[in-house]
Every structure is written in C-alpha cells, then in structure tokens.
Amino acid sequence: MRLIEWRDRTAPLSAADAPFLALGNGRSHGDVCVNDGGTLLLTRGMDRLIAFDRGTGIVDCEAGILLGDLLHWCLPQGWMLPVVPGTRFITVGGAVANDVHGRNHRVAGSFGRHVLEMDLLRSTGEHLRIGPEEHADLFAATIGGLGLTGLITRVRLRMIPVSSDLMLTESIRFGHLDAVWDINDRLGAEWPYTIARIDCIARGRRLGRGVLVAGRHAPPQPAGTPVPRWRGRSRSLPFDMPFSLVNRHSVRAFNAVYYRAAPLPGRRLQHVHGHLFPLDRLRDWNRIYGRRGFYPYHCVLPHAHARDGVRTLLKRTAASAQGSFLAAMKTFGDLPAPGILSFPRPGVTLALDFANRGPRTLRLLADLDDIVSAAGGALDPGQDARMSVTMFRRGFPQWERFATLVDPAFSSTFWRRMNP
Amino acid sequence: MSATPRRIAIFGATSRIATETARLWLARGVALVVVARNPERLRMLTDDLGIRAGGLAEVDAVTADLADLDALPALWQSMTDRFPDLDGVLLAHGSLPDQARCEATPETMLHEIRVNALSAMSLLTVIANDFEARRRGIIAVIGSVAGDRGHRSNYVYGAAKGMLAIFLQGLRSRLHGSGVTVITLKPGFVITPMTQDFDRDGLLWVRPERVARGIVRAFERRRDVVYLPWFWRPILWATRLIPEPVFKRLSL
Known part of the structure; x- marks a missing residue:
C-alpha cells in the first residue's frame, strides 16, 4: 500500500x-x-x-x-x-x-x-x-x-x-435480559443517551444481566457545585501483549466486578468525555488481545425479532465461553439514516468483541450470522473483516x-x- | 526576564508541526504572526486559527518566500514595524531533500543547504540583533536529530541541520545574559507529509501533536537544546559514541 x-x-x-x-x-x-x-x-x-x-x-x-x-x-x-x-x-x-x-x-x-x-x-x-x-x-x-x-x-x-460540558448520568442494574427492555422504554423519554452493557458470559437465569447507563446534557450548575473536571489524561498500551489477556477467566472477573460495582440508582455529574468515551482512557486498548487481535461483531436486528434474536445471540455466545468484556446494546430509533449503505436502521444493535482464536471463533461467528440472518438483521461493514457476500447483500x-x-x-x- | 512571549512569529507556519504548535499557543492566548510562502495555504491556516481562537487571540499572516535570502532583513523590519511587541520566533521552515538528487548535482545540494540552513541563519542574524537590542525575546529553531551525525541516507539534510545547530550554539552563548533565549529543537521521526515515503511503523515514530507540545513546553521552560520526544537524547548520545571506523559501515 x-x-x-x-x-x-x-x-x-x-x-x-x-x-x-x-x-x-x-x-x-x-x-x-x-x-x-x-x-x-x-x-x-x-x-x-x-x-x-x-x-x-x-x-x-x-x-x-x-x-x-x-x-x-x-x-x-x-x-x-x-x-x-x-x-x-x-x-x-x-x-x-x-x-x-x-x-x-x-x-x-x-x-x-x-x-x-x-x-x-x-x-x-x-x-x-x-x-x-x-x-x-x-x-x-x-x-x-x-x-x-x-x-x-x-x-x-x-x-x-x-449549556455545559457536563452530563447528568444514571446507571441501573438489571439481573437478566428480560428486565432491560422495560427499563429502556422507561428511560427512553427522559434520557437521550442510553446504552446497556451486557455480561455476555453470564448464563441461565442471569443470561443478559448488565447495567443500563443513561445520560443527558446537564443544565448549568449553580455556583459552588463541585463539578467533575476533565483532565484529559489517558494511559496507553505501548505494544501488543504477547498473548491475549482476554480469556474466560479475566472476562468473568471483569464483568462480575463491573456488574456489582454499578452504583445503585442515583444520579451523578460526569464530564461529556468521561461519560461518552470511557474506552478512550486506555489508548490502543485493542493490544490487550495480543498479536492475533480480535473480531468485532456488530449487528442490528429489526424490532420485530429483536428480543428473541438478542436472547439467542447471547445464549450462543455464553455457551461458547468466548465472549469478551461487556457487550453493548443500544436501541435504534425510527429516524431514517440518509445513506444508501447506512448501517443504522430501526431495531436493536448489539456489539460483541471476540478474541481471535482461529477456526473456533470463526465457527461461532458463522453461527451468529445464521441468527442475525434469520432475524432479518445486518452486520456493520465498518467493523467487519469476515462477513460473507450473501450476508452483505442481504443486509444492504x-x-x-x-x-x-x-x-x-x-x-x-x-x-x-x-x-x- | 519575561514569561511566555506575548506575540510569536512562526516562519514556515503551514507545516504540520508548526500548525499544531500554533493551535496550542492560541489556546494559551498568545498572539501569532504566521509566515509562509503559499498564500492559499496560509489563508486556510489563518481561517482555522481564527475560528479556534474565537476572538480571544490575534492571528496575522505574512506571505514571504524564505528562500529569498536578500529579502529577509526587510521582511523582519516590516514585521516589527507592524508588530512592535513581537518577542518570540519559531523557525519551522525547511524541506527534507531527496538525498540521491543531492548527490547527483551540486545545484540541488546547494539549494537544500540554502533552504534548511542559510535561510534560517540569515533571518537569525537580523532577529538576534533586534532582540539583543531590546534585551528580550525567545528564538527557537527546528533542527533535527539528523544534524547530530552524518548518515549516508541523508547527510545533506544532516549537514544543513548540523550547521544550524552549531550556529545556534554560538548565538546562544553570545546572547547569554542579554535576556534573549535561544532554543534548538531536535525532532526525531515525525509522521508528517515530509516523511510519507518512509516505513513509519515502530515506537520511534510520533505524531506532530506530540512534538508541538514539546515545543510549547520548551518555550515555557526556556530550554537550550530539546530532543523531541525526549528519548532521542540518549539514542543520539549513544549514536555519537560509535567510533567512526565502525559507524561508516552502518547503513544508517
């Protein structure tokens, strides 16, 4: 090149x-x-x-x-x-x-x-x-x-x-997937920014447990309010880890801590950057996956099949024990995207990352493809290195x-x- | 001795490193006079800087061909007439020559020496006297780690930057005690249009923003010789220790 x-x-x-x-x-x-x-x-x-x-x-x-x-x-x-x-x-x-x-x-x-x-x-x-x-x-x-x-x-x-560079934020824990939809609907009207962080290792009764994080731009704070300052500091990983630090044990531990550490319902002020770009604090974070890297899997499922589809995707992911840190789930509204090839469309989007473990990982992703296709969904080309031509043409x-x-x-x- | 200058002139201002440095200074409320050859690119730069400053700092532009050595005294005179409070300069103009072409013809070689050394030295002769008379000011010049030792891959560029470094050493010594600071900046491998044909993978390559932060810091601390980033100082120290009979065999 x-x-x-x-x-x-x-x-x-x-x-x-x-x-x-x-x-x-x-x-x-x-x-x-x-x-x-x-x-x-x-x-x-x-x-x-x-x-x-x-x-x-x-x-x-x-x-x-x-x-x-x-x-x-x-x-x-x-x-x-x-x-x-x-x-x-x-x-x-x-x-x-x-x-x-x-x-x-x-x-x-x-x-x-x-x-x-x-x-x-x-x-x-x-x-x-x-x-x-x-x-x-x-x-x-x-x-x-x-x-x-x-x-x-x-x-x-x-x-x-x-009116400020601050956001008012709220985190709500949910113990299983079914609970998230109601919280999502309830918060939706009042909080423009919402994302569900899902523990994609948890199985059974805890399948799809996680934390819903909501935010909105904060009004100007009265003088004297202690406000969070953005220091702009970040750490970086200077080189590829010799092997992937992402494995079922590290993921299980991280996700469990994240879930338990989520604050009880309550509001707090956060800087825009701190709230919307948490991963930017660790620059070159992809290096934790080692030289073999990882496969992102970002899909969208239309509303009609979203609940079943997400459940099936999470089940398959949890059963594989290959899931990575916190999956992200967001709702796409009905506002049409202006691009011919735009990925966002009404429905629910789920973003999963998988350490590259070779054929084993590719087999899992092919299974996920079947679930997404059956639900009439699509994959995000911007985060893809392996989707099939058929998958692309169906999705777009x-x-x-x-x-x-x-x-x-x-x-x-x-x-x-x-x-x- | 004053703190950071109030108004800084940047020569070769449309370069990546200079542009990033200008943005940082503006954010600190420093007024700028940006000098470059291409009026169209200079206008794009001043539009950008003007919007970023949001009316909080002044930005003015001067179009000039800095390879026209005879015109430099008049250029500086006109700038100080217009901006009597100019008390800082950053010389960032230069080019990375094609070494093979420099080896082929003396004209090309001489042109590169002119652009990378003689231009800056001519300008500095005028500026130094001016600042010395006013007993204040900071002079900073972008040299290069390539000027620390002659390499087969770029010794014409290295010779120019080395000449500049020695000139600045003498100037610094001469102006010591006069209230004027002279800073030699030595960037290493920077990801800019100048280096687009290199294989730029590896830990030694840095983005121009990082070099710009180093330049702003060097002004604040009134340093003498600054390697950007810092790790080039031990690397160059080690490089200079290699005996010439060994060094000449290295394909550097």
Missing part, C-alpha cells in the same frame, strides 16, 4: 496512484480502511476549521479533523456534536463514511442526518459540492459509503447547543444502486471482498 499524506483540500488526484482509499484515524476494526495493492490517502493532516457561525452552530471543517479536536474547541463555546460514537478519536470524514451512530440514536438518528453538505473530490478531477439538493444521489451514497465514492474534503455540520439490499455511484478509481479491500 502506497501512502500519500493529504494535507491540501484543493489538491488534485493523480490517476497513476489508483485505486485510492481515504484513511482517517484508522479506527475501523475491519478492512473497510485497508486497500491492499492500492493507495491510502492519509487525511489526518487535512484538519482545518473553515467557517463557523456562532449563532446557528453550523461549522465547516476539513474531513481529517478528529471529533475530539472539534469537541475540544466547540464544547467551551456551548456547542456539541449532535452524534458521537464510543470514541472521539475518529475523523469527521470517517464518521460520515461509516454513518456512525451514538447512544442517542433514538432522538438524533445517525451522524449523516446532521451533515448539510460536503465537498467530494472525484477521480475525474471534479470537485463536487454535494448535498440533499445538489448531486443528491452522490450525497446519499457518500454518507455511509465507506469512502468509496471519492475523497471527502469538506463537511458542513449542524451542531447542537449545550440497495448495494447495486450504491455500486453505480462508486468512484471507479476508489476501492478498498472490503469492497473487493464483497465484489469477487
């Missing part, structure tokens, strides 16, 4: 280096950000703010800017990104290309819903302004388009006003329309895998 640092949003593409693929901060755990034999356009250096309207909260920025960088600048001014995923170490371009979602999907939808327009560099040399009105087809293909429609250079976003029935909008000089290892 040839690398080109893409610093200048007005620079032209040179056809000799095709096929191209943009690489932002490389946090997709799959091959959507890999381009074997081709060229990666590294966008991290293209990270400037272009314009900002402090009255409306509409910001124009280059595609390589990190969400964390935006937050660092906009939160003190009373503006917040409308949608953030579980890490702030991704670029805006990556957030668009994967049409990422957050804990507030029920009320905010996916990231792409808040994109007003973009500039897209095509290999034809055209630098197109695309939006819901201009080149609407290309706009819909670029949101969630896995970087295949060209190079996103500029993104115009609408942010939401917040508009893939043929999407394919017509792909830039002929752009490709990825994922895209070639899906189009053998």
